[in-house]
Amino acid sequence: MAKLGFLKAGKRWLGSPAKSASPQLHARWLTSRRDILRAQRLRCRTFSEEFGIRISPFGVDRDRFDRHCLHLGVEDRTTGALIGYTRLLPGEAARRLGGFYSRSEFDLARLAELPGHVVEVGRTCVHPNYRSGATIAVLWAALARYLFTARVDYLIGCASIPMADGGAGVAGIMPGLRERYLTPENLRVVPRLPVPAALPCETGGVMPPLLKAYMRMGAQIAGEPCWDPDFNCADVFILLEVNKISRRYRDHFMAKAG
Template sequence: MNAQTAPLPRPVRRLKTVITQQPEVVEAAQRLRYKVFSEEYGSDLGATNPGIDADEFDRYCDHLIVTDEYTGKLVATTRVLHHNKAKEAGGFYSEGEFELSSLYQLPGPLAELGRTCVHPDYRNGATISLLWASVAEYLVSRNVDYLIGCASIGMSDGGLKAWRIARYLQREFLASEEYRVTPLRALPHLTRTLNEDRPVDVPALIKAYMRLGARVCGEPCWDPDFRCADLLVVLDVNNLASRYNRHFMRHKAR
């Protein structure tokens, strides 16, 4: 192979994570969220500032950021709303989609993960693992017992994919009765029969949830703003902590 046809070298990347509430960093995360959710997936975010996805929960959250040190680019983000701050915020974001009374009966504090997204150029296992390493460290250090969050599935095909994934997750990863919740806007059922024998293409972020021991809390909700189906998932942080040194610290050391 001569020099003219040789493949270009892969760009060098060095990723780091930070937990922050700094306004300028949070705004950069909000711009990435807008790019992914609105420009890429067509969600109607009702943005009041062009190019920025922001809501009333952002100021109460800790924002977990992954940055490429070589380029300075912010490449992934999620946010965590701790139960103490949720009281100030008037509740968790997911209470706009699900009735959560059963989860408030759990014997320990909750935190909520939300607005998770990754830049399309960095959607790989390394980035997602590093983001989860930061989440895990946060939860353990702040003595959170249960993590909840909405796992989103696109509806571009009218809902067939969403129902197939939802049924698969309910079949394989359904939480026990004490974790069950009820959607406030039930996802409309299909008029056709699902073929449950076909392979299911579960989104990478949901796969990451399930690998860490998360469970689905019941039926999906229809989110018209994000034009997706949401499943509420719950993760017992004790299970996450037991895997922490074995899995996540390996990624953080790179």
């Protein structure tokens, strides 16, 4: 469940804090048990709403990878609310666990020999009341600072495409991704459960915001998507070579990160 959670703007959870009139957003690493629990609750709410499923009866999304990950959050200082999140699994931690999370969805054999420092990103989500460019910009700036200062060579992960339309959107989006962003053959992954065939929608499909952001940064897709029947979505494997992040994004994010 390497999901990227972005609900439609304007949707609110019952009992959740409203967006402040002048939010003051900042990113920080979440290290305490309390903060990580807050993040797990945000993840659970976001993914449950977006994919229309019940993840946990306890309102918490957690797995065995959490204790080995770095947790990055965005807070609104005016309310104290945690409103954005992503987690990072460094390669050395993944080796202790027997592999990256995305290994459960893809055969990563061809990426086993990637040189240097490889980090997996996942579980990215944003509170629906803060669904704006500002939140993701703050989160991405902190992520970029980590990538550069930790000398990360490759960022990997999964981006989800909803399949509530029966897969028509996926069928419409994938041709353009294959044409413009496909990795070389030696850097391809193989989905363990291919996406069922579907006719493309008339509009060609709308690329999810985070998938589009990855492509603009200079990322590539490493092959065909994997079908996640539990969430009824297609997961596309992302490969980003950090030293090839576009100059525009590098300058923008590093300026944001100070």
